[in-house]
Amino acid sequence: MSDNQSQIRSLIENWVKAVHTGDLATVLADHAENIVMFDVPPPYQGIRGIKNYRQAWPPFFEYQASGAAFEIESLEITAGEDVAFAYALLRCGTPEEFKQNPDNRLRLTLGLQKQNGRWVVVHEHHSFPYVAE
């Protein structure tokens, strides 16, 4: 594994742990000022800028603290010298939610750039598959 790949893997693993434990400082740490996040819910134009990204997390931390999982099942990283992307499947849900749909997975795609010698996330896309009722 290249140095770039292993740095990005550590970044993502640390971020996932911080999301689960509600550690906001670590969730934000490796993110660009101008991050654009396509979150699971609206806004339809995405969450733009680190201040808005920061505000998105506290309700999700409450959900996690209620007994939900947030665990990487698979993670693929493609890294050049200064641009990279990664995609992952995560187990994200409460025991009750997994009882109803054990196969459901959060799909996560990240876009990263090396800025001043360190990798930062500039784009995140989170979604669950859409199942027609």
Place this chain on the structure above:
Amino acid sequence: MSDNQSQIRSLIENWVKAVHTGDLATVLADHAENIVMFDVPPPYQGIRGIKNYRQAWPPFFEYQASGAAFEIESLEITAGEDVAFAYALLRCGTPEEFKQNPDNRLRLTLGLQKQNGRWVVVHEHHSFPYVAE
């Protein structure tokens, strides 16, 4: 705009037109054998490999032919020398669907690699925001 960015912009614009007109050969043309697509609907593990990617399109072409839009509203590309990602918002829906929810947008994130001197898509993530009923 760098050469890499303008090549990727052309690739994506051509792909979007081909999706709308149902031109399967062009939809597939700049895609890697081992593409992983997180599509709007399941499968939960994603659509893996170009054969499965190819099979995903005909039902969507029928939907497009019924009068749906598939138009780029905004597109941001971040390109290194051999790895790139892009994210976009698209108007995707029928006039009836836009009457019900005019702000809804398809969110699209692409991961690309330069292979043998040309850019190919190795990852696609498509989703609509989830709105609780």
